[in-house]
Amino acid sequence: MSPATTDTTARPGRRSPGRAAGGAPRPGSALFLTLLAVCSAVTAANIYLAAPLLSLMARDFGSTPSAVAWIASVAQFGYAVGLLLFAPLGDTVNRRRLVTALTVVTSLALAAGAAAPGAGALAGAVFVASAATVVPQLLVPLVAERAPAERRARHVAAVIAGLFTGIVAARVLGGLAGQSFGWRWVFAGAALLTLALGLATALVLPTGRRSRSGPLSGGLTALPGLLRRSPDLWRASVRQAGMFGAWSALWTSLALLLTGPAHGLSTATAGLFGLFGLAASAVAPLAGGLVDRFGAARVVRGAYLLAAVSVPLFWWGGHVVQALFVAAVAIHAALVASHVANQTLALTSTSGPAAANTAYVVSGFAGGATASALAGTAFAHFGWSGVCAVAGLWLALGWGSTAAPRGRR
Structure with missing residues (x-):
């Protein structure tokens, strides 16, 4: 071991163990992982920025909350499209430039959304912003590549913890800021924050690129073949699609329940429910350690059981608001644990981690977007019970369709 790695005292001509040349955080260091986690939090929040603001948007556009609920689904579909177009490039191009x-x-799309004159223009801006905000899914494969094998899940979990913190914080801070300043200022603030954190992260990324072609070099049509050739990737993708679909159905519709006649809360108060999910983000490091020790399968099994318990709690929460407190923590803990386990498995299932990650995350967000869209329709026709039914169906599909022994695949 070189003296530079054993001596932590700052001396002329020597680098701190956590920093590379020029003072930038060294890839794999705690400072580097922290910056990537914060960037992931800020960018991931953009996908769910509209969800807690639907009531304010509807009022501004002279409509009803249920009539603009589809904008939240547009964001998820946009993210899935962005993953298909941009995430595979992480195997072949300079990540810093990308x-x-x-x-x-x-940032430009979020700024356009802040100035949108109507729901259609806002949906277009949200779609573009969500398609371009795939930065976390370029960072996670980078972390997985550079982490030691025995700590890979823990390193991946650190970035995932940031990602989910951003998702939940979007509801809390978005609801509070929207209530105080209006939803347009929330979009404008997100544009500035995204620009600052995104550029700061780009500066510390390695400049090199992988010279070989990735598994998706044949185009997007190679995705089904990639899933078919790797049973582990297929299983991880389908199970996360089921889990994420259940979460999306419940979480994107929750503001409609809380601000509706059943509970009659304000947008800001409804946004505070995100704090219960934020507490569950602490599960990520624990899940990473459990995956490294016991394997992904056991962690995912436990996560599905926890999610299955949360669905009837959410249904009960339609009548008793206190039940939503427990349900929110349970569904977030299940989602985070499942994601850490499934994504770690996906990233190690093929020789191209960026391509495998694309197949995995696209599957998850396609499941989430579809469930979210169905939940909006179910809420309009059947109320909160319909939303809970969609969530339960997605969990059953995600687990049931992967329950066959590996040999039968």
Whole structure:
């Protein structure tokens, strides 16, 4: 071991163990992982920025909350499209340039959304912003590549913890800021924050690129073949699609329940429910350690059981608001644990981690977007019970369709 790695005293001509040349955080260091986690939190929040603001948007556009609920689904479909187009490039292109370009596009789209004159224009801006805000899914494969095998899940979990913190914080801070300043200022603030954190992260990323072609070099049509050739990737993708679909159905519709006649809460108060989910983000490091020790399958099984318990609690929460407190923590803990386990499995299932990650995350968000869209329709026709039914169905599909022994695949 070189003296530079054993001596932590700052001396002329020597680098701190956590920093590379020029003072930038060294890839794999705690400082580097922290910056990537914060960037993931800020960018991931953009996908769910509209969910807690639906009531305010509807009032501004002279409509009803249920009539604009589809904008939340547009964001998820946009993210899935962005994953198909941009995430596979992480195997072949300079990540620093790609993150810079996507950051600028995301910020411009959010600014356009802040000035949108109607729901259609806002939906278009949200779609573009969500398609470009795939930066976390370029960072996670990078972390997985550079982490030691015995700590890979823990390193991946650190970035995932940031990602889910951003998702939940979007509801809390978005609801509070929207109530105080209006939803347009929330979009404008998100544009500035995304630009600052995205560019800061791009500066510390390694400049090199992988010279070989990735598994998706044949185009997007290679995705089904990639899933078919890797049973582990297929299983991880389908199970996370079921889990994420259940979460999306419940979480994107929750603001409609809380601000509706059943509970009559304000947008800001409804947004505070995100704090219960934020507490569950602490599960990520624990899940990473359990995956490294016991394997992904056991962690996912436990996560599905926890999610199955949360669905009847959410249904009960339609009548008793206190039940939603427990349900929110349970569904977030299940989602985070499942994601850490499934994504770690997906990233190690093929020789191209960025391509495998694309197949995995696209499957998850396609399941989430579809369930979210169905939940909006179910809420309009059957109320909160319909939303809970969609969530339960997605969990059953995600687990049941992967329950066959591996040999039968």
